[in-house]
Amino acid sequence: MKQLPVSSLGFTLLISALLIGCNQSASNEKSGGSDGKKIVVGATMLSMQNEFIVNVHDEMAKKAEADGVELITVDAERSALKQVEQVESFIAQHVDAIIMNPCEVEASSPAVTKALAAKIPIINVNSETSTKPSAFVGSDDVESARIAMKFIAEKLNGKGNILMMHGYMGQAAQIKREQGAQEILKQYPNLKLLAHQTAEWDRAKGMSLMENWIQSFGSQINAVFAQNDEMGLGAVKALTDAGLKDKVLVVSIDAIPDALQAVKKGSLDATVFQNAEQQGAKAIEAAVKLAKGQPVEKETLIPFQLVTKQNLGEFLKQ
Known part of the structure; x- marks a missing residue:
């Protein structure tokens, strides 16, 4: 094999070194670590049995x-x-940032306090929690309930019985969605809230609760506002089975x-779109920047x- 002259060999090694350096620099920029070490983010999610929360996590x-x-x-x-306890474990692991999907406004707040005390950013x-984190990424849950209850009020011409x-x-979403619903109800004095109760974001529990309400109120029921789709779909099943x-x-x-x-079939009259993709992606963006x-x-x-x-086509995945 023909040998390269020493000067050519030196030049080749120099170019190789420069290319490796550039590649490492690009890799470091992508991972976020100036030392080439990946940024590590710990995430604790409310419940991986809840479809919307799973969607946020997937993003x-x-x-x-x-x-x-x-x-x-x-x-x-x-x-x-x-x-x-999970946040305490992330702190012990020295993660670069923590993302929390809080279980409760008050009871999850100590996790925020502990992360901030350890100088680890928490998103x-x-x-939400009552203790303010480094950043919040989400939507205004009061707004979602206003939109849903306003639709019901208009469809009922401002008069009827609602569950x-x-x-x-x-949890913050429950508190704020109740607040938004009550705001609209106050604007329509002829709308009556017959009953309200938790079904814990769960489809089977929503169905069971609706069955109980059908027994109690029967034909008096004009509308149901469910604070999430899982419960709403449970209510639809119970009402369908009862012929109502x-x-x-x-x-x-x-x-x-x-x-x-269900909206496409006409069994669910409306839903309010919450953008899981943007919430998930922007939470990671915030975590990386803070890290x-x-x-x-x-x-x-x-x-x-x-x-x-009427606008379903905008939201159905092709």
Whole structure:
């Protein structure tokens, strides 16, 4: 084999070194670490049995992979106590940032306090705590309920009997969606709230609660506002089984795929779209920026949108 002259060999090695350096620099820029080490983000989610929360997490995972971020996810299983312990574990692991999807406004707050005391940025996604985190990414849940209840009020011409299904009591979305619904009810004195109770964001529990309400109120029911689609779809099933669905409006929140199909079929009258993709992706963006010591918006709010048969095509995935 022909040998390269010493000067050519030196030049080749220099070019190789420069190329390796450039590649390492690009890799470091993508992962966010100036030392080439990946940014590590710990995430604790309210419940991985809830479809919308899973959708938010899936988008977080996609964005993390695209950005070269290591994402460690744990399921709080609706326990604020467990969630606080999970954040303590992330602190002990010295993660670069924490994303929390809070179980409760008050009971999950100590997790925020502990992370901030350890000088680890913490981002609340989708739901809030009374203790303010480094950043919040989500939507205004008061707005979502206003949109849903306004639709019901207009469809009933401002008069009728309504039932409301609450989410997990004490969680920010439940508190704020009740607030938004009550605001609209006050504007329509001829709308009566017959009953309201929790079904804990759960489809089977929503169905069971609706069955009980049908026994109690029967033909008096004009509309149901469910604070999420899972409960709304449970209510639709119970009303359909009882032969009452054609006489009762059902509106819910999130616009999960099953709900969009139900709107298409006409069994669910409307849902309110909450953007899981943007919430998940922007939570990772905030975590990466904070881990790098860069400034972020304290609050990123993504608007809700009413979904009916008329505009359904905008939301159905092709």
